[in-house]
Amino acid sequence: MNQFIRGTCDEMCPKAEIDLRIREKIVHFFETDTRRPGVPDRDRMVKEFSRSAADRRQPKPCEIRTPAMLLETVHYLLTIVLPDSRRPYYQRYEFIFDRMRAIRQEMVIQNLSAGEVLPVLEPIVRFLCYSAYRLCESPIAEFDPKICAQHLQECLKKVIRSYDELDQASSSVVHSNRFEMERLYLSFNIGCLEATQSAITRYGASEPKLRLHITTQLECNRGNYFGALQNIFQFAPLEAAVASLQLPRFRRQILQQFSVAYQSRVQTVPLEWLERVLHYEGRERTCLLDDCRHYNLQLVPKGNEQRAGDGSRNWAVKFEKAQFDSQRCAIQPRKVTPIEDVLDHCNNISRMLLDGFYG
8 A cells, every 4th residue: 555544434334335245245243233133233333354455446535434433433342242242252252353453454554643543452452362361261163362362462562662652752641551551461471581671671670560570571581480370360350361371381381390390209299289389279170180181290199099089189299200291282271260250340341441450
């Protein structure tokens, strides 16, 4: 595209696209009348994402939404579509993800300023963080974590660059969410040396609003995954949720370290102790036995019992370096009980995604 275009469309979906999609019968469920199933509702239709192509004509200003309408569309998606329980969450996510992708595309087409980008992009970041956690146990047919992670990373980096641009322009944003976004970036990239260096370069290692997260990053870089794991549960709700996606990797690293530190052909370690150290709480307790078997750790019944039940109180682990399966990938992330309990008490997730989990 040779030049940027300033949009003039004041609707969530341009009229031409509405007419085309109604005519071709490609209207999404969330774009139909709530009282008349299957009947398109023009007021509920949202512009869908379409890939750029070399042979596509340049869009007209009337086909591009204004910055104010982009922001209004984000609010609509998070306050009307997101809570719509008529469909499972993964279907709501698919629809919102596609429409938000179109919003981001139009932001690029218009080359919006940092001050215009941030109010639109920050709720998108929170939505992707929340969805990455909420759908982490879903099968690949319903949710692709790699695609979500790729887009979340792009959005986070764009937000941080936008704040840097405001700094260079000696500008300020009212109700700045800068440190919230920085913490989400560090939480999502927990253990990443590049993210650690970037934060320290901008703010130093002693910035109070980032101290816990930078400390957690440094613990990861030192190989102290137990210390990092302890810190995660002190994060704010959304930060803890997105950071918890790395718990399986941390637990794997800790178990591998234990396989060296506690190696013995005679001594064993109680499974109850591992529960506490690795933060297996709530329904995750029932997964610890399977996780140990996943890494080929030897499980032995406590005492002289011939048989033991599935409860962790009846089992112990014998660590041997040669037996640990270091080639096994980390287990798929699961929802974590303490984080679930906090999120369940958030009465209005839509409002939290728009305003942050701090209000």
